[in-house]
Amino acid sequence: MQVDINGNRLEVELTGPEGAPLLIVHHGAPGLGSMAEPRASFGPLADTYRVLVFDARGSGRSEGNEPFTHEQWVADVDALREWAGAERFVIAxxxxxxxxxxxxxxxxxxxxxxxxxxxxxxxxxxxxxxxANALSSARVDLDLAKFERIMDGAVRDDEDLRDCWAEILPLYDHVYDPEAVARKVEQTPYRYRTHNWAFTENMPRYDVTGRLGSVTCPTLVLVGRDDWITPVACSERIADLVPDARLVVFEESGHSPQVEEADKFRSIVRSFLQDALGHPAPA
Incomplete structure (x- = not known):
């Protein structure tokens, strides 16, 4: 469904039993991502939780009114919480x-x-x-111009974003499957302006390391051992900075353990949430 959130129409899906704890899941890759991945990864938890997935402002099927800042995306999440009628919720x-x-x-x-x-x-x-990981990989002979454009947020249009995305996708998985990569290229919604904003405006200023000590909620940090773009060391830093955070490394995954080790991923998330929320009863 389309919901007006802070003056921007968002594509939103809300499933699960009324009155259950709310879980809002934010997809990655602004301008490339959509609710499809969190729907597949967290949708099965709708037997116990109200699961809200959505296309973020400027991504997927949602409207693309600027700005595409972290502050705006955070405000959109909080407005979705209010729209769903929850005072407190789980964020993923x-x-x-x-x-x-x-x-x-x-x-x-x-x-x-x-x-x-x-x-x-x-x-x-x-x-x-x-x-460094991309340039040292033997999996793909990178077109450096395309690699630099997508990493620096300098893609020219949606078609160029598609070409650059196809260039780096082989790096993502623990086991490289060219057919799976080709399917993902076809299925991805391309919004180059959002991508460029994220990587030219947001990323140079992004740093929450000095504030993570203020996080008070139970936190679970998950990462694939072979993640090339946000390596294990990054998750280790988060787990060190967030009080009492729990870190789990998936040994047979790249950037997507929710796909490559899906059953284990959901089992760990479900167990964590049961502990954190006091074992809510399944519907």
Whole structure:
């Protein structure tokens, strides 16, 4: 459904039993991501929780009214919480969605029941590590011009974003499957203006390391061992900075353990939420 949130129409899906704890999941890759991934990863938890997934402002099927700042995306999450009728909720985010989850947590710590972070980073230092990992990979002979354009937020249009995305996608998984990469290229919604804003305006200033100590909710940090773009060291820093955070490394995953080790991923998330929220009864 389309919901007007802060003057911008967002594509939103809300499933699960009325009265259950609310779980809002933020997708990654602004301008490339959509609710499709969190729907697949967290949708099965709708037997116990109210699961809200959405296309963020400027991504997927949502309207694209600027600005595409972290502050605006955080405000949109809080407005979705209010729209769903929850005073407090669980936030989850993977990759860039983890940036927004952490930004929300340091701005609204009293609103959160728990937080789940997947393959993300507390600042932009992951970019230097990602570049080194990409250039040393034997999996793909990178077109450096395309690599630099997508990493720097300098893609020319939606078609160029598609070409650059196809260039780096082979780096993401633990096991490289060219057919799976080709399917993902076809299925991705391309919004180049959003992507460029995120990587030219937001990333150079992104840093929540000095504020993560203020997070008060139970926090689960998940990461794939072979994650090239937000390596394990980034998740280790988050777990060190957030009080009493729990870190889990998936040994047979790249950037997407929610896909590559899906059953284990959901089992760990479900167990964590049961502990954090006091074992809510399944519907």
């Amino acid at each position: 985010g993977g990759s860039y969605g983890g940036f927004i989850a952490m930004e929300y947590a340091v701005r609204h710590p009293d609103r959160l029941l728990a937080m789940v972070l997947r393959d993300t980073s507390p600042d932009s230092s992951n970019e230097e590590l990602a570049r």
